[in-house]
Amino acid sequence: VGKMCFGVRLGCISSPDQTIKTETMQHVETFLDCFGNQFYIMPWYKLFKTPFYRKYANSANYLKRQTEKYITEHKERIQSENREEIDPSLLGDLLPDPNMTTEDITKTLMDVFVGGIDSTAANMTTLLYNLANNPEKQDKLFEELETHVSKAGPIDETVLCQLNYLKACLKESFRLVFPVPVGTARNLDKDITIKGFRIPAFTNIVFCSGITCQDRQYFDKPEAFIPERWLRNSDGYSPTHSFAHIPFGYGPRKCIGQTFAETEIHICTAKLLRNFRLILPKECSKIIYKDKTFRTPVTPVSFIVENR
Numbered sequence: 001v002g003k004m005c006f007g008v009r010l011g012c013i014s015s016p017d018q019t020i021k022t023e024t025m026q027h028v029e030t031f032l033d034c035f036g037n038q039f040y041i042m043p044w045y046k047l048f049k050t051p052f053y054r055k056y057a058n059s060a061n062y063l064k065r066q067t068e069k070y071i072t073e074h075k076e077r078i079q080s081e082n083r084e085e086i087d088p089s090l091l092g093d094l095l096p097d098p099n100m101t102t103e104d105i106t107k108t109l110m111d112v113f114v115g116g117i118d119s120t121a122a123n124m125t126t127l128l129y130n131l132a133n134n135p136e137k138q139d140k141l142f143e144e145l146e147t148h149v150s151k152a153g154p155i156d157e158t159v160l161c162q163l164n165y166l167k168a169c170l171k172e173s174f175r176l177v178f179p180v181p182v183g184t185a186r187n188l189d190k191d192i193t194i195k196g197f198r199i200p201a202f203t204n205i206v207f208c209s210g211i212t213c214q215d216r217q218y219f220d221k222p223e224a225f226i227p228e229r230w231l232r233n234s235d236g237y238s239p240t241h242s243f244a245h246i247p248f249g250y251g252p253r254k255c256i257g258q259t260f261a262e263t264e265i266h267i268c269t270a271k272l273l274r275n276f277r278l279i280l281p282k283e284c285s286k287i288i289y290k291d292k293t294f295r296t297p298v299t300p301v302s303f304i305v306e307n308r
Contacts (some may be wrong), residue, residue: 001116004260006070009087011305012268024066025117027059027102036181036292067109071095071102104285108256116257116264119179119294124265125301127173129287130225131269132278132303137227141165142308145274155267166266168227174247176225178210181291184249211247279304 002010011021021029034056038045045053073090086092090112094105131138149155184207191201199205214222217231218240223273228236248255257260272278281302288298 001113001120003087003089003114005113006088007074007087007092008070015278023062027062028114029119031063031114032057032060033291037296056235063108063110063114067106067113071109091148112257112260115255116260118296120261120264121133121171121175121258122296123179123261125227125297126177126269127170127265127269128272128278128303129280129284129301130173130176131169131273132280135279137169137225138273138278142273142277143155147297148276150271151275155270160263160266162265164231165227166270168230168231169261170232170265170269171245172225172227175213175219175222175245177295178213179247179294181210181295182210183207183211184246186253189236207243207246207252209244212241212244215244216274275308277306277308279306 002008002012010022012025034052037052037057041052045056065141071091074086074089074095077086091109094100094108100108129156131141144163149158150161186205186207188199188201188203188205192199210282212218216222220238225253226236228234229238229240231237243250246254248258281304284302287301289295290298
């Protein structure tokens with residue numbers, strides 16, 4: 001995420017045996033915890049600076065300072081180095097845009113950076129668990145990976161375009177455990193009427209995608225992990241409503257990091273399962289999640305890893 005946003009590594013995995021969270025990692029976790037918990041507590045922080053608010057503001061300010069530091073360092077590298085030698089990044093793409101102020105760039109990078117860490121890790125954990133818990137699906141995925149992915153070397157766009165079963169596995173994993181606690185929320189800017197119900201302007205509307213994803217009206221055997229339901233050329237394909245499953249939202253306000261998150265999970269999963277088989281330990285029967293900004297496992301998830 002650091003390389004994509006800022007063009008530099010942040011030192012979070014600087015050594016093979018690193019187990020201590022860096023300061024940045026700690027503040028990202030605190031920021032997301034507080035941001036998610038605001039929906040479940042009394043909003044006293046709107047009246048005065050509660051301990052909860054100060055904790056949240058402290059982490060937000062730290063992440064803002066870090067983002068501003070990386071922007072400044074990037075500008076300095078542009079002045080002192082050959083532009084062609086600077087790694088490409090979202091920051092490098094945004095800076096030349098005359099319509100983007102430094103404040104706009106800072107906010108955009110913070111959104112992508114913070115949102116791209118915890119969410120991606122949690123969803124990749126869920127995907128790996130579903131594949132380990134359904135070995136026949138994992139073996140079918142391996143057949144696809146063995147055909148298109150080499151054991152070593154990069155995975156480029158051409159390869160990713162051929163991994164249809166992997167994409168279906170991720171989509172099905174999103175359906176089983178929806179990435180966010182509720183779904184897409186919008187605040188109405190005018191009065192509307194939906195199926196005879198008049199809803200006034202400024203009402204908050206929440207589309208509970210996590211519920212529709214488990215509704216038998218839209219999905220046959222909703223409790224089962226069936227990637228084939230998303231593949232048109234598969235016997236298990238079952239067309240469904242386009243809005244029954246929208247893990248990244250919809251329209252101009254959908255998740256800004258969708259492409260990056262999906263690509264990261266696709267590449268990591270392909271690399272891992274091309275070389276190894278994942279098996280669930282007997283004591284690991286089910287993942288327990290907590291709802292904060294994203295749906296996140298409460299405890300670490302363990303796998304037995306075997307060479308292919």
